[in-house]
Amino acid sequence: MNKFKFLHVGCGPKKKEQTTFIFNSEKWEEVRFDIDKSHNPDIIGSMTNMSMIDDNSFDAVFSSHNIEHLFYHEAEIAVKEFYRILKPSGYVFLLCPDIIEACKAVYENGPNSKLYSTAAGLDISPIDVIYGWRLSIKNGNEYMAHKFGYSEQSLISLFKNGNFLNIASASRSNHYDIVLLASKEKKAEDDKESMKKLFLSHLGME
Numbered sequence: 001m002n003k004f005k006f007l008h009v010g011c012g013p014k015k016k017e018q019t020t021f022i023f024n025s026e027k028w029e030e031v032r033f034d035i036d037k038s039h040n041p042d043i044i045g046s047m048t049n050m051s052m053i054d055d056n057s058f059d060a061v062f063s064s065h066n067i068e069h070l071f072y073h074e075a076e077i078a079v080k081e082f083y084r085i086l087k088p089s090g091y092v093f094l095l096c097p098d099i100i101e102a103c104k105a106v107y108e109n110g111p112n113s114k115l116y117s118t119a120a121g122l123d124i125s126p127i128d129v130i131y132g133w134r135l136s137i138k139n140g141n142e143y144m145a146h147k148f149g150y151s152e153q154s155l156i157s158l159f160k161n162g163n164f165l166n167i168a169s170a171s172r173s174n175h176y177d178i179v180l181l182a183s184k185e186k187k188a189e190d191d192k193e194s195m196k197k198l199f200l201s202h203l204g205m206e
Helices: 072-085 099-109 126-131 134-138 152-161 189-202
Strands: 004-009 028-034 058-064 086-097 166-172 177-183
Touching: 028 058, 058 072, 072 086, 072 152, 086 152, 099 126, 126 134, 152 166, 152 177, 166 189, 177 189
Parallel strands: 004 028, 004 058, 058 086
Antiparallel strands: 086 177, 166 177
16 A cells, blocks of 8 residues: 655654544554754755655644744745645644643743643743753753744745745644644645545544
């Protein structure tokens, strides 16, 4: 069976089982990509320079909480790289912190208030969502520092400016994040429903 292939950008220690309901299936082959060689990625590199990857070579790009680790002008380059390596029918599925929801939490309860706990039982505060996870940064992992904060609209604009023609997105206030699906293909009006279905299926909601 010919498999679809997705690039897991900024994978860290995670594997396809920790991506989405769609990617975590036998239909998809994962290629792990990270700047940190200690995570043993298939490809070592930066989002701003994917020159080791051929044009039109992936069906999808998955990126969870990576784009905020770039300055905005660097993110513009990264989005262009995503576009370049995707096949004509390819798409990006991306998650990142929601600066609006994080700032609301700062206003309501203070920067160090508890938002939620990780699976490991570690507390996350609004200040971690805005500037990066303090514990990792304190331990010397400066890759975890955040260099830009996105609202849903600014994230949409970033991808539209990168020539992605069809975008579905949602701000999830209970997760303090934004989820975005950006396709290279321009969808016909009657095909917009399939885009919505794909978006929800990645989240296990379809």
